[in-house]
Every structure is written in C-alpha cells, then in structure tokens.
Amino acid sequence: MLRTSLFLILLLLSSVFCLEDIKEEFKESLSIKSLRDGRVASSFSFKTLLRDAIPRDPQTLAFDDDDSQHYTLFPLTLGQILRQYAITELHLTLNAGKWDYDSWGYPDETGVGVGAELRAWMAGGSISSIDDRWQGVRNALAGLFCASLGSLNEQRTTSPRLSFPPEGALPDWGLPHELRHASHASEHVCTENLTPFLKLLPCKSLSGLAMLLNPHRIFDADWHGIGLHVLWRPEGVEVRLNVQLVSDPLRISGQKKQDWSFHSLFDRRVEKACPVAKFSRVSVDLPSSGLYRVYPEPMEVIEGKAYYDLKNNHEVWDIGTMWPADFEYPLSKLNPTLVPFSVRRNLLGSTQDRGQLSIVVTNNQQDTLQLLYLETMPWIIQFYLHTIRVHSDDVPRDDLISNMSYVLPVPHARPATFESVLTLPGRSSLTFTMDVAKAFLRYTEHPPDAQRGWDLLPAIFTPLTEFPNGSINLGRRVYTPSLLVDLATPDFSMPYNVIIFTCSVVAFIFGSVFNALTRKFIIVRLEPQKQTENSVGKNIDANKSNKPDASESEAH
C-alpha cells in the first residue's frame, strides 16, 4: 500500500516536472568507410533515449501492471516486452557472413557473430524466476522479429562469467543481476526480420537515413547484420538499433572502380529528413592517401572524417566518394595490421565420433597480450579437458593458459561453457588443442537437413588488461567464424523400410520357432521297390480298417 502511494506520488511529480517532450530524443547516424580490399562498410545507428526512465524492478512484477506506458519516440511494442519481463539490458544481433577482422578491422558494433545472438541482464526477486522471464522474452522477441529465437532454449543458454559485462549500468535493487546468453549459428537474417525492425524506428523507412535501408541491397551485401541494444545509463534508458553491412562496389558496378555513393550502394537516396530526429549525421572515413574526391563538399572534417548533417541541410541527398584510378587489390599482407591479434579455429579429425579442437592465435603486436577465451559448445561436442595442450611457436607452454572455468554440459539439456585466459608473448603464435568427442544423437534430435551437420557457435576472444589494483578492463570482443560438425546421421528416408524389414525378419523367426515347436515328426519307412505293390495294398487295407498309418499322415 505504502509502495503504491509512493509510486503514485512519484508519478505525479514526474508528470509535473516532465512538461515537454524533451523526455525522449532520437538521433540517427551513418558511418561509411572504404576498406582495404575495396569493399565499403556502412554502419547505421538509430538511438532513442528515454530520459530519466529506469528499467522495471522485477519485484514490482507481482503487482498489477497498471501503470501506463506513454511513449512518443520510444517503440511501444518493445517497451511492452521490456516491462513485462523486467529486462534491464538486452542485446539482440542477427548477422550473416563472416566478419574478416584481418582486412576490415574492428566493426563499429562489436556483435558480429554469425546467426542470432541474444543476451539479457535481469535481476531476480520477482514472482517469476529469471529463467521463466528469459523464456518469455525469447518468445516475445521471436514474435516481434519473426526470427526463430524460441529455439534459443536452455540447450543453448549459458551464463558466462566475464565475457559479457553489462554495457550500461545496472540499478541496485538489492539483488544481483544475472546474465543469460544464447546464440544460434544457423539462424538466417532476411527481409522478414528487417521489416519489423524498421517498424521500431520513429520514422520507419519513410524518411531520414532509414530510407537507405533497401532490403534488396542489404541482403545482397557480402556481410550484413541487424542489432537491437537496450541499456540503462543514469540519464535514461537507451534503445539502439543498428544495421551494418559490407558491400562490394567492385562487384556491384562491374568495373575496377572503388567508387561508391548512396545510390550505388543502396539504390536509394535520402529524400526527406526525419522530422523528429535531433540530428541525422553521416560520417565518411577519408582515405589516408591517394587521389580521391568526396562529394558534396563536407560540412566539416575532423580527424580524417568528413561529417554531414542531413537534418539541417536540405540540399544533401546523396553522398559519395570517387577515385580517378582503378582499384588494385592488395596481394601482399598489409602493414600495419588492423587488429592486435588474429585467430584461426578448426575442428580436426575425420571420424564421426572423435575430433580435435584447434585454435591458433597470432599476436601481431610487440607487447604481451592477454585474451579472455570463451567457448560455448552444445552438449553434442564433449571436451576432454585433460588433453588441453598449449604450444607457443611449437614449444609446449602450459603456463600460458590460466583462470580456467568450465561448466559441464548436461546431455540433452545444457551446453558446456569453457572460459579461460590465454597469454600471448609479443609477436608469437599460440596453438591450443583439445580432444573432443561427438555425441550420438537420438533419432528425433536431428535437425531438419541433418546431413548438413551442426553449426557450432563462434568462440569469443576479448583482450584483457589487468591493472595493478586488480581491476580488469575488457577490450573489444572478437568473434571467430562458426564451425560445422558432422555427426553420425541415420538415413531418414528409411523408417518405414526399416519397420517392414524388421517385421519380416521377426515374423520369419517367429514362424520358424513356432513351427519347430508345433511340428509333428514321423518316420516314413521306405520299402524296397518290389514290395511297393504289396505295401500299397497293405495301406489300402489299413485304410479300410481305419487304422492310422505313418505314411498317410503328414507333418504338421
């Protein structure tokens, strides 16, 4: 009762102080960067800030959800889900393709793992458990985005200890927040996911930068992904929707030119500004060398980036860069490297029951590098931790792996989580190997198209900086490509043949046994040939006298 009245007073106060719609603000930005291999990376970011809002305290879930939700810019459909399940922080990414860190560098948004990845921070203490709410939010988002997020069930859910720190802040409600993380590598992102995504934007795709989001071009790009991020900062709840794509102008134009423009990349222009955006900013990374022309003339250039504001400049509808010379593909390895380390991850072994997981990490820097290594495996791949071997430049160095934590998989129920810290001396390459066993699945556990194999989740590497006072700073996450594992797969076209064949064999055995048990054996006496007539006559006599005879009755 006290809580309710306090709440009412707060509501009253807040309605008094929040008079104008400065409560919500929307910003959109697009950054375009030409990459070394001639491709162009575009990254859209749409941020809506709900000022002074705080996530819902799960302890209030017990009370009737009577407090009303009133939004102008914030998407209502998303707000309902966040409130109903009391989510503090949420990240959802749907990506397709392999992000090539070595030639593209770090992406603007870190979450580039292939497939669907969902993680949420939730506090406990409500009437429904965290796992129930996790299930609810999965299903709600699956419905909202038309993605098969419902399959991110407990067989895929993990709670890694360190790798996913909250991006924003977590309110202190007296109970600790918990992380739930799940990913599904074989989820494909497509138009049906983009359409509901665009509906969450205040201007949809009808004005502003979102006009450029042409599904034909986005899903034609070499790499594409969409993401939804909800986080809380003391100034309010922020929703960030982002679209990233890496398109190839060389392929689109069919010429040896690296030139790009909105029109060539998206087949669209920004024709109308979004009326409610605080700003619509486009930034273009200027090439570091060579002759080029950026058009139109940038409004300002800061630190090698050209900036445009489409909101307040009504002439700019198309932006592009031109090079007078043809593009030449860099054939040799380029220096300096864009990322401090590069990773290769493989599953070795040709049999369907055993294999070896092998990871090669190369440190491109002079300094020693510490990496947080996270491996989440569905239970179908079982680790043999005692077979872990770490080599640095072919010298066994078991001291380079530390802080191992391992959550055992539970067959048919829980995946394995393996987290550890790898130390890489400068300019060295570290090899990590571990034997694995592949499970033999039940008939019904095979996915559709079972012969294709199972997609294994990407491993995640995060550079780690440890300060002398014990605090840890995590760098940007690096996702490896996913792996494909071939498990022993039955021939699924066979069940009826097998049933019928088995039945025939069983019926045959049954018939034989049954016959053997019930057959009547008799001895047939064969008389010499000359006595045949006599014996026939004798038989007739015997018949006449109704005396049963051996030769007459036959075996049953």
Place this chain on the structure above:
Amino acid sequence: MDAESRFRDPATLFFQSDHVRRYIIASYWVLIALALPLWWKTTSIERLPLPTSEVYTQAQRKLEIPLEICVDSTFSSQIVSLRDAIRVAASYLDVHINTGQDCSMSSTLLVFPGYAVLPGEKLYIEDRKLYYPSHAENLASTFTSLLATKMDRRAAQYSPRYRLSFTLLNEDGSAGQVITGWDIQQAIARHIYPITSALGILHNFTIESQVQFHAPLAFEPQSFSNEGTFGLTAENLTVFINSAEWVLSSSSSNDPVLHFVLFVPSATRRPLEILSPDGTPSSSSAFLIPQWGGIVILNLPAPPPNTLHLTLPELRSSFSSFSRQLSTLLGLPRLPPSISYSSPSKTALSPWQVDTLLRQRTRENVMRSHDTLRSTVTLVSRIDSMPVDEQVQAQVQGSLKALNELFAYARNNITLNEMLAYSARALTLSSKAFFHPGMLAMLYFPTEHKYAVYTPLFASAMIPLLAAALREIAAWRKERREARDARVAENANVTNYDLKTDAATGAPVAR
C-alpha cells in the same frame, strides 16, 4: 528294420504327443488374448471422461437474476404493466415488485441492489432511487430503458482485462507539419479515468500510448474540386486501418486491445472529412469500428507551425469522442435523455447503468460459457482421436462448478459483482479448456498410421498361428470322428456278424 534300431520313433517323444502340441498352440492364443488389452491400453490416447450429461443439463438452464423493485403505492396501478414489460424486454431478470412499503428507506429492500420508485416533481434518478412524476403513466417503458436495455452489438466481448491503446498518427510527418507530442496523460485523466474507474469492478485496464510520424493510408482519399477538401466514403472507412504499415497491435499479451487512433492527415491532404451517404461532408470526424476501437480525424488549422505539441484544450473534442467510443465498446448503456441524473460526486455514471451492465455481462458470460462447454463436449465426442487430459477435465469441471455455484447463489443475496466473478471464472476456464493445446496432439498421428506400422508385423506373424490352429482343430475333429467311427465299427463287428456274412451275396450293407 535297421532304421528302427538307429532312430527312436518320434511318436514316443513327450513333446511330440498330440496334447502337448495342442497346449503349445493354445498357449500362444492365450498369450495373444491376454496381451490385446495391454496393447490397446498402451497405444490408445488418454481420453478422460468429461461430464457430458452435466454439461448438456447446465447448457439448458436459464439464468435468472433477481431484481427487487420497491414501488411507492402511488404507482400501484402500473405494477402489472411494469412487471410484464421488464419480463418481455429481459427474460433473464427475475422481477420482484414490493409495494405498500416505505420505499425511501433502503433497508426495506431485500435483495441488494434494490431499486425504489418514489413520487417526485420531475423525472430524475438519485443513487438507486427513481423519482417519477405521479401523474405520468409510462413507468414501464422508463424502467425498461433503464434496466432492461439490449446489449449493444458494437461492444467488445467481455474480458477481465483490457488494454486501451491510444495512438497519435501523423499521416506524413515529413510533409511540412509534425505533431511531436500530446498531453496524453492529462487527457486520459480528464476523459478516460472517470469511465475506467467506475467500471473497475468489471475490468482491469492497462492504458498505453504512442505517437507515430508516418502512417500512410492504403487508399487515396477522394478529392473535392471546391475548397481543396478530401473526403472518406463509407467504403474507405472499412479499409481505413492500414495494419500493414501502422504498428498498432500489442504483441506481448493475450488481453484484448481496444484501439483509439487520433489520425492527423498530412499537410497536403487537409481537411479530411468523413462523407455522409449522400456525399456531403458529415459533421462528425469520428467513427467506430465495432469491437476493435475508435478513430478520430483531427484536422488542424491551415497555417500550421512546423512542429506542434497538442495541449489539453486541443485534445478535448477528440477525447470526448474517445470516451463516448470507449463506453460504447464496453457496452455501457446510455441513460435515456429524458432522465436527469443528480450524482453526489462528479462521476458521470449512475449505479443504474453500472448494475445493468453487470447483469448483461453476467448473462453474456453464462451464455458464452454454455456455448463453449457444449462445443468442447461435442467436439470431443465427435473426434475419437482427440486426447483429453487432466487439465482439460479439471477446467471443464471447474467451469461447471462455477456455473453451478452461480445458479445456486443467484437466488440468495449475492451481489452483482460476485455473480460476475463467478461467470467470468466459468468463461475463462471453459475457453481455456476449449483452446487447450494438448487436445491437438493426436490429430496429426491418425489411427491409420498406427496400423500401417503394426500390420507388417502382426499380419505375417498371425498367418502361421492361424494356419496351425485351424489345421489342429481340423485334425482334432477328424480324430474324434474316426474314434467314433471306430467305436461304431467295433459294435457293428459284434452285433452284425450275420449281416457281414450276407455281404458275400451282394446285398448292400447298411451302416
């Protein structure tokens, strides 16, 4: 005779004796007979019995809600016509009319809530008392219009919870003018809360609102040559909601949503008017979509500022339309215009309206749960492969129990709220049972499928079994016949010796 020395005669082995062989065959058949019920039980689906006959009996019953009216002796001449009129208009009311008492004392009324008719200067109601001019003769029709109105067909079906979703739609925010906000909370507090708080005993309401900046129509509105106005014909109104582009639905819960849409036409398409059937612009700018929600078109004045925040005075007319639409959608009966209501507080709803709505909703729920229960039982009896598990059984039973309690207590003094609660529980449980996902499980695995799996095994195993049994029976019958013949022959040998000797003469031997 060498063979005899080397082999034992198989007939001397114990398992080659006829009766052992017959035991073996018989034991197979006994086993099959015993296994059949087990097989039947393990392969059949769980179908718990439903109280079918009880459901049919219950569905036949008619709810009678007691209604106590105390009529002042001034109107004693009109009592018969009053009773008849109410019975005809609302057969579910069980009218009791008291007269000759002092009706101004509410304690004389037995059933809560009771109504009183008192002589008054003019026609007005106060609390549950009707003051009626003593010379007027039309008490019956006044009462019918107050207590026995028909449920509006536009009203949404009863649900314990509703979501009220208010949406401000800018048709095209980038076309010159955009409304970036509205004083929604104040407007709701002013216009919507009086209704929702008065009806809080019937429903729980969740109110939410959003603003959209692009909401294109799915059709081109008709353009008028003069004055540059645009019109919406009746056909246009039926396709006005563009659900492909407008994000109106709330996905996160199963509660029914009542939508209230404030549509602001694009600056280039203003004013947008609703056309009457004769093609002239109608005076109203609001329309209602039955059981779905209401729409108000807001035409802003011509020279607009670029961005605009709608204030409470600007929202007043739209929200009074919304509040009328809301009361229609919730099925709230209107007071007849001739009756004035003097309320103690500022609430616009009289207890007469709320009571009538409670009765109507109770009746609606009872009828709907009757229908649902009957359909469930019929469906289950019609489709043999439909599983019925414990939950469905419990839900059907719970719904029946709630209905039985409602019918049992309707005669006693329970309040209308409690009656509604019983009926709502019956309705919820019955529809849960009807839509139980477990009932669909076996529809996709038909019986034919099962036989297709079992026949290859059982048919081929049964053939030797059947053949052995038939042959053994034939052999047994033959043996019996031969044994009888042998006995007869023996007797004949003894008694008919003379006949046999006659055979030599060629005379037929009779046996």
